[in-house]
Amino acid sequence: MLTTGTPARNWAGNITFGAARSHRPSTIDELRRVVATARSVRVLGAGHSFSDIADTTEDQVRLDGLPRRVEIDRDAATVTVGGGLRYADFCAEVHAAGFALPNLASLPHITVAGAVATGTHGSGNELRGLASSVAAIELIGPEGDPLRLSRAEDPERFAGAVVNLGALGPVTALTLDLEPTYDVAQWVYTGVPLDTVAAEFDDISGAGHSVSTFTDWRGGEGGVWLKRRVDRQGAGHPGVDWHGGRLSETAIHPIPGMPPETCTPQLGVPGPWYDRLPHFRLAFFQREGDEIQSELFLPRSAVREAFAALRELGDRIAPLLYVSEVRTIAADELWLSPTQGRDSVAFHFTWHRRPEAVLEVVAAIEERLLPLGARPHWGKVTAAAPAVVVAGYERFADFRRLVLDHDPDGRFRNAYVSRLLDAAPR
Incomplete structure (x- = not known):
């Protein structure tokens, strides 16, 4: 060690x-x-x-030094993976065995345990966050003892333990539900008016297995990344001209000026799910970033109001922004999932690394969107007070009791977790 x-x-x-x-x-x-x-x-x-x-x-x-663990159970249609593995470390193996995950995040380089613990997600009207694929979780308890929780054996406690903010201890393995493997084809439409995206949001977000809109909130237009499952939606696109946008004939990076070679293949070329659902390829992973990210999850019903508010703030947002992405996520019932209890739309922001200036703009955005029911991403920047954050979760008091019961001496707590637990209702 x-x-x-x-x-x-x-x-x-x-x-x-x-x-x-x-x-x-x-x-x-x-x-x-x-x-x-x-x-x-x-x-x-x-x-x-x-x-x-x-x-x-x-x-x-860090858990990436533990023995590699990838166990595919064909009969149960599950894979059990070690807590230190990244999605990129095992997805090709799952595909080769004839299986797939229903969804992936934009990056394949994040660890499964970290993504699950923070409520990270992909995109799709019918697709839930990554944590919803978890069928069982293996932990090390505060005395060093191993513990296993499963959806089948203890559904109530399990629902509180999956998105856990690291407050229940090291996750040594997760068992994930699988489905038969599938191919995806993706296209990009440029110049789609934001007025149209907001007004026809259901049609646009429902046009593919996974759909993302990228914009800077100032220019009045966006690019739509459309990813379709070949087995369900065919290998064709919806037309050269679509919702006021134009089908791109060349590959495009979501951030203007960045090389498209870092992105997963576009132009409608079908490929396996793990090489199309993320936006970025494994081979181009940067070991350090020069950015800050924030993200807010709102109920789908608030999408037009949110678009209007962000466009009004566009002149403040754009100078600090690399790009903003809008995605949809289906509801789940995990206690601390940002999409718990409601179909959601997520507004993600990738900012230049100017922390003080970014935090001021994040505060301005949250001032407009928190009253609409926004929930900040657990792993990203927010200006919201802990009491405001936990108030968005009807089961947070239950989560607090779960944490205190599991770890009464606070071995797995830090300042981040303590701020939230102290702000929770008793």
């Missing part, structure tokens, strides 16, 4: 972790000993969170 006192930063460099010790265990037993002897432990995944959710002043653990 490698143990150091060297401080680490998150992927974007906007958070420098305060851990006194950093551990990279090579076995589950080593991980159990770290947990059992530490005062406070937090797990760091791919470091792709922009909040201080993984920070600690005590012991920080």
